[in-house]
Amino acid sequence: MKKATIKQEVSFEGVGLHSGEFSRIVLHPDDGGSVRFLIKSEIIPAHYQYVVNTNHSTDLGKNGVVVKTVEHLLAVLYILGIDSVVIEFLEGFEVPAMDGSGYYFYKSLKDLVYEIDQDKEFLKIEKPISVKNCTARIDALPSKDFSVEYVGSVEGSLKDHRVKFKGNAKDVVFARTFCYDYQVEALRNMGLAKGGSLKNAVVLTKEGKPYNREGLRCKDEPIRHKLLDLIGDLSLLGKRLKGKVVSHYGGHSLNYQLVKALSEL
Numbered sequence: 001m002k003k004a005t006i007k008q009e010v011s012f013e014g015v016g017l018h019s020g021e022f023s024r025i026v027l028h029p030d031d032g033g034s035v036r037f038l039i040k041s042e043i044i045p046a047h048y049q050y051v052v053n054t055n056h057s058t059d060l061g062k063n064g065v066v067v068k069t070v071e072h073l074l075a076v077l078y079i080l081g082i083d084s085v086v087i088e089f090l091e092g093f094e095v096p097a098m099d100g101s102g103y104y105f106y107k108s109l110k111d112l113v114y115e116i117d118q119d120k121e122f123l124k125i126e127k128p129i130s131v132k133n134c135t136a137r138i139d140a141l142p143s144k145d146f147s148v149e150y151v152g153s154v155e156g157s158l159k160d161h162r163v164k165f166k167g168n169a170k171d172v173v174f175a176r177t178f179c180y181d182y183q184v185e186a187l188r189n190m191g192l193a194k195g196g197s198l199k200n201a202v203v204l205t206k207e208g209k210p211y212n213r214e215g216l217r218c219k220d221e222p223i224r225h226k227l228l229d230l231i232g233d234l235s236l237l238g239k240r241l242k243g244k245v246v247s248h249y250g251g252h253s254l255n256y257q258l259v260k261a262l263s264e265l
Contacts, residue, residue: 001120001240003083005029006112012104016094017069017177017201018057020194023092027109030086031116034238035077037067039089046074046087048236048259054252056192058233068094071232071252072177076105078235079169080113083120097200100176102228106169123262125243131257136249138258143244148230151248152223155180157208163223165231172231174217175224178202181211230255237262 006029013024030036035046042065044050052061057069067087073095077085079102087095098104129140148165152158165171179187179196181203187193193201202222203211210216218224230247233255245258 002115003033003118003120004081004113004115005031005084006082006109007114008112010108010112012096012098012108013091014096014098015195015200016092017097017100017195018192019068019092019094021092021094023094023096024090025095026088026090028086028088029114030084031118032086033084033116033118035074035083035085035087035235037070037087037089039067039093040065045238046070046236047238048256048263051236051256054256055190056187056252058229058236058252058256066093069097070095071229072098072102073105073232074235075228075232076102076109076169076173078231079173080106080109081120082109082113084116084118097177097195100178100200100202101225102173102175106173110169121239122242123237123239123265125241125262126265129258129261129265131254131261133254136247136251136254138245138247138250138254140258140262141244141246144242146241147244148227148234149244149246150223150227150230150250151246152226153249154208154220154222155204155206158220158223161220161223163220163227165227172224172228175221175228176200176202176217177225178204178222180204180206182206226251233259
C-alpha cells in the first residue's frame with residue numbers, strides 16, 4: 001500500500017475549544033511521508049515523542065512551541081489514510097474545534113486523498129499488550145486488520161456500552177466532544193474549555209440529558225467520541241497499526257501510555 005497526501009490546500013478556522021482563541025490552519029499537500037505541524041517557523045511532527053500534555057486534550061510541542069487539541073484532526077487523517085501533510089497555523093495555536101467532532105475535517109478531505117510513491121509503514125501487534133491505571137485499561141491484541149473498540153458509559157443512560165470501528169468513518173467522525181454540567185466550572189478553573197459552547201460540545205446533565213437543543217446525534221455519541229479520540233492518539237505511532245485495540249474507559253493519558261508501549265515492539 002502506498003502513502004497518501006491531499007490533492008490541494010484546505011483551510012479551517014474557528015475558535016479553539018480550550019484556549020478560546022481564534023485559529024486558522026491550512027493543510028498543505030506534501031510528499032515528505034509524515035504529518036507535521038508548522039507554527040511560528042517550528043516544525044512539530046505528529047508523533048508521540050512530541051506529546052507535552054494529555055489533560056483533556058492531546059497537545060504536541062517542541063522548543064517551547066505548542067499545538068493544542070490535535071486528536072480530532074489526526075483521527076480523520078488516519079481514517080482517510082492520509083500519511084503526509086503539513087498543517088500550518090496562520091493564526092492561533094489550537095486546532096479549530098469546528099462542531100466538536102471530526103465531521104467538517106472529514107467532509108472537506110474525503111475526496112482529496114492522493115497517493116504518493118512511498119510505501120505505508122505498518123506496526124503489527126504480535127502478542128497482547130495491556131496498559132492500565134486505577135480506573136481504566138486498554139488492551140492491544142493481535143489481528144490481521146486494524147480495529148478499535150471502546151467500552152464506556154453515559155451517566156443515567158448507558159453503562160459499559162461497547163462501540164466499534166472497523167474502517168467505516170461514519171461510525172465515529174460525527175461524534176462531538178462532551179462533558180457533564182457539573183464538570184464545567186472545574187474545567188474553567190483549570191484554564192480549559194474557554195472556547196467551549198453548545199455549538200462545539202455536548203453538555204449533559206448527570207441523568208444523561210443534553211442541554212443542546214438538537215439533542216444527541218445518537219444515544220452513544222459521547223462513547224463514540226472517545227473512540228475518535230483513541231484513533232487520533234494512536235496515529236501518533238507514526239505507522240499504520242495492524243491489530244485490535246480495546247479501551248475500557250481509557251482517555252488521552254492512557255492512550256499515550258499504550259502508544260509508548262507499542263512503539264517498543
